Amino acid sequence: MIYNVEINDVLLDIEYIYEEGEKMEYAGSNGDPGTPGCSGSIEIIAIYTSLSDKNNNNIIVNVLPIKTAFTINFDCLDIEDIILKYHEE
Numbered sequence: 001m002i003y004n005v006e007i008n009d010v011l012l013d014i015e016y017i018y019e020e021g022e023k024m025e026y027a028g029s030n031g032d033p034g035t036p037g038c039s040g041s042i043e044i045i046a047i048y049t050s051l052s053d054k055n056n057n058n059i060i061v062n063v064l065p066i067k068t069a070f071t072i073n074f075d076c077l078d079i080e081d082i083i084l085k086y087h088e089e
Contacts, residue, residue, distance in 0.1 A: 003083050012063075014079055015046040018087055040087060042080040 003014040019041045025034035047064040 003079075003086065005079065005082065010049055013048040014044060014083065015048065016080075016083060017043045017045060018083070019043075020087075040084055042083050044080065047079075 001016055001018055003016065005012050005014060021040040022035065022037045024037035027034045044064065046062045048060050048062055050058050051061050053059050
């Protein structure tokens with residue numbers, strides 16, 4: 001799946017896997033105790049953006065490896081929360 005977001009005037013395409021959560025079940029149809037359920041989860045696979053190369057040509061780059069190598073001014077957990085809220089709407 002792809003989610004588009006703008007952070008600090010930079011457009012990002014977030015490629016991710018979404019695992020839907022399980023609803024709470026009070027009791028099974030046979031009377032067995034239910035399950036507490038769990039919330040959905042997101043795994044970010046790539047973060048793409050458009051950058052210019054040394055010849056000023058626009059190229060699409062996966063910046064996730066750069067984000068993990070350096071401290072960049074955004075947090076993947078914040079992006080995961082935004083995407084989870086999008087799926088809950």
